[in-house]
Amino acid sequence: MYKLNGNVALITGVSHENGIGAAICKKLASEGADIFFTHYGSNADWVKTFEDNTREYGVRCGNLEVDLADPGAPFNVLEAVTAEMGLPAILVNNAAHSTRDGYMNLDAQTLDDHYAVNMRATFLLSVEFARRFRKSPMPVGRIINLTSGQALGPMPGELAYAATKGAISAFTLSLSAELAPLGITVNAVNPGPTDTGWMNEEIKREILPKFPLARVGIPEDAARLVAFLASEEAEWITGQVLNSEGGFLRG
Template identity: 60%
Template sequence: MERLISVVTGVSHEHGIGAAVCKQLAEEGHDVFFTCYQADEQWAEEFRTMLESFGVKSQYAAVDLSESHAASSLLDQVIDSLGFPTVIVNNAAYSTRDGFAELDAESLDAHYAVNMRSTFLLCTEFARRYETLGKKKGKIVNLTSGQNQGPMIGELAYASTKGAIAAFTVTLAAELAPLGINVNAVNPGPTDTGWMTEAIKEELRPKFLSGRIGVPEDAAKLIGFLVRDEADWITGQVINSEGGFLRK
């Protein structure tokens, strides 16, 4: 049986969605290659070792996804260390606060390079190599932040570049369906990955109809399902998994 090999980008700390996805996939028997740009080297090595405690192989690289050649280079590293991947999870994101008064070309370019270009090129480079090798089944999951659910005031560059991922996902899914590659996107909603202050939690908690704030494991469980055989008939979807979050 062919081994399951997953690539997860944007794994920089223990409490993030990326780390939760890696753990979910490792528990399900996936070898995991994760990117950890600007993460603590000691933490990354300890995290890799922890993933291997599930009986799988794991490697990582400090990849700067803003570089134009990052997607191709990353896949080369994955193939050299673990083999050709079966799953791509585009979790990495770049975000700075802005608004119409602060938005400029430099900020737009920085957001575009990571949020759009790196995601788009990793998806398409994976698909091209997949087709050349004659693979039979692959999964891509892209992370959005619910930009089509409502405005994100003060985050024009982030909202616009992450919002583009939803449109890209729908069209790419149609192109790759004949190859046997499923492409979906997940919007996890407001998730407590360590950035929420107690004041923010108090403000958000009443808006979650499920009675609690989202945690990284919520997104990880959904992604774990989307890359299983049970989800073979699901493609081209942008899934808003927000626990009934009320935006108004």
Template identity: 60%
Template sequence: MTQLHHQIAIVTGASNDRGIAAAICRRLAAQGIDIFFTYWKSEASWPNTFQQEIIRQGVRCASIEIDLSRIDAHLLLLDSVSEQLGFPTILINCAAHSIDSNYMDLDAKTLDDHYYTNVRATSLLCVEFARRYERLNLSSGRIINLTSGQALGPMPGNLAYVASKAAISAFSQSLSAELAPLGITVNAVNPGPTDTNWMTDEIRDHLLPKCPMGRIGLPEDAARVIAFLASEDACWITGQVIHSEGGFYRG
């Protein structure tokens, strides 16, 4: 796969060692891409430890602790990246807010909390990234948003999360048409059930029979797909929602 040296990637939501965002940072750094990651409510020493791990791969790395539900989070983040590393050409929106909610307990606050992080922050980061990118007259940009396969079948008990992630899938497809003339591709990736810090043994036991490849997805599986979409080899792919689930069966 084409290496992307001297590029800078933003990866949001790298708040723990076992998450998809951390795996993405490692994968991109291995390709020579400088990394700027965001985190929120991590263990005190983890962000610095992780930053040093990325730097040891021979790239630059910086980070910021930021609550993406802030109304100005997109501006603060892009300003910080530009000041510390330079303007990025890759934006990966991995951060997400997720609280179980069914028809009995769904309320306005639950919907708003999901909207602020999953929809508003992602959407505003995308468009502000594109505006600044156009002013700088750059080429070959990448936006990759994480979604959750909500269009492939019902996800009961996750109504607010499903609604917010569905919005990102639709937004990504329409935004891709607007940004194609600028040379920015926009895609979304659904990694399927992934064995990160949220998954318990009970959940693993429930999911494993639905995984025909004999295992549950790993963060590294998602990172490989996203690294490809960030590469020059994916320059002709835009407006897609890619379901990378290892054949996960919803029946």
């Protein structure tokens, strides 16, 4: 199906086995893409094992530990992947910062911490990717951002997270118009509530009735959609936020 042979994919925020980032790496690798992933604070043994396992798909794989809150990180990441594998054709902005706040706790530092990773790193990675792509002979590029359904309902206690993730949706739409003439599509994926290891059994029991499809979301759900958006079959889709939530019912 959606073969990605010969394309280099850069995926941020791949820090543990059960995450959406790891699932995206595996799915893109299974379709032939070379993988370069970023991580931060992960166990070194896990990173090495994950890299080796990804290579078993018959693709190249590299990684970089980087704090995306560093203003220079986006440039450094693209320098690293280009030096090791060549210019990426696919960028998946999956990394995110999230802490609880609420109106009684929200302060400048909390806002800045969320802004640095969720907005600044995503925005600067995207535009630097496009600038380099513009100078390359590659015919097609893909930018895929991860959002969190913040436009579909309130997220009490997560004001900074919801606001900065909401900015990604707005950025996706405007950037898509600028980059379309370059052959780059820009889309966002909202995977809805996904069991990446943070859900205990009580949480699962509470939210399961809100899924008409009778199961909680898993990382592979998001990975399949990202792989489609990265493929040639999705060349006519740009500027969209795809809410792939299994019909999740809010309220």
